[in-house]
Amino acid sequence: MAGLTAKRPVYRNIHVTQILGYRLPVAGIVSILHRISGALLFLAGLPLVLWLFQESLISELGFDRFLAVVAHPAVKLVLLAMAWAFCHHLVAGIRYLLLDNHVGLEREAAANSAKLVIVVSLALTLALAGALFGIY
Amino acid sequence: MSNQRIVTGAHYGIGSWLLQRLTAIVIALYTLVLFLSVLLLPEFNYGNWANLFANSFMKVATLLGGAALLYHAWVGVRDIFMDYIKPTGIRLGLQAATVLLLAGYGCWLVIILWKL
Numbered sequence: 001m002a003g004l005t006a007k008r009p010v011y012r013n014i015h016v017t018q019i020l021g022y023r024l025p026v027a028g029i030v031s032i033l034h035r036i037s038g039a040l041l042f043l044a045g046l047p048l049v050l051w052l053f054q055e056s057l058i059s060e061l062g063f064d065r066f067l068a069v070v071a072h073p074a075v076k077l078v079l080l081a082m083a084w085a086f087c088h089h090l091v092a093g094i095r096y097l098l099l100d101n102h103v104g105l106e107r108e109a110a111a112n113s114a115k116l117v118i119v120v121s122l123a124l125t126l127a128l129a130g131a132l133f134g135i136y
Numbered sequence: 137m138s139n140q141r142i143v144t145g146a147h148y149g150i151g152s153w154l155l156q157r158l159t160a161i162v163i164a165l166y167t168l169v170l171f172l173s174v175l176l177l178p179e180f181n182y183g184n185w186a187n188l189f190a191n192s193f194m195k196v197a198t199l200l201g202g203a204a205l206l207y208h209a210w211v212g213v214r215d216i217f218m219d220y221i222k223p224t225g226i227r228l229g230l231q232a233a234t235v236l237l238l239a240g241y242g243c244w245l246v247i248i249l250w251k252l
């Protein structure tokens with residue numbers, strides 16, 4: 001009897017080391033980026049923005065310190081990362097609100113809107129990068 | 137199956153789910169208000185910037201936007217902990233630390249806005 005039973009595949013939880021081996025659909029990429037961007041905003045964005053906000057309002061001297069900190073290239077890179085995280089989180093969030101209201105639930109529409117989220121959030125980040133690096 | 141036992145928990149999940157979306161809308165609206173307010177400043181300098189936040193409407197709007205953000209962050213971070221942190225003790229510790237941190241951020245925002 002033992003020889004007659006076919007070997008059945010065993011499905012387990014995905015281990016961390018296997019994650020990169022899985023090919024996510026574009027909606028899945030937007031989903032995990034939504035989570036990663038949210039975590040980044042919580043860990044780095046919130047304390048950084050609060051501290052910069054405090055410096056900018058506390059006094060004229062504080063405002064000058066705020067401008068000096070923001071002018072530092074390393075800080076600009078961090079702010080750029082935060083700008084991307086915010087833009088992605090916002091645009092993907094709008095998509096989720098639409099999906100919650102049953103707008104664009106069809107497979108093709110959902111895949112297209114996921115691609116649109118990536119494009120729009122990167123374009124917004126680029127626009128903010130222009131302001132950050134003083135291009136205009 | 138009318139006599140089937142229904143095990144559904146305390147139903148607080150639906151409240152968190154809905155509030156996460158409502159707070160998201162508040163945050164998006166506040167972002168728009170702040171963005172337009174800064175764009176409308178004649179020049180970005182200390183005087184104009186401080187003047188913007190001297191306005192009581194802006195103070196209250198910022199506090200409400202900040203409160204929405206902190207609650208939104210709480211729901212999101214708790215979701216991440218529930219998905220990835222399985223040992224109850226560690227999860228509880230992290231959640232407690234997050235609540236304290238977010239509450240502290242809220243107090244800090246009040247201090248900044250009202251220059252306490």
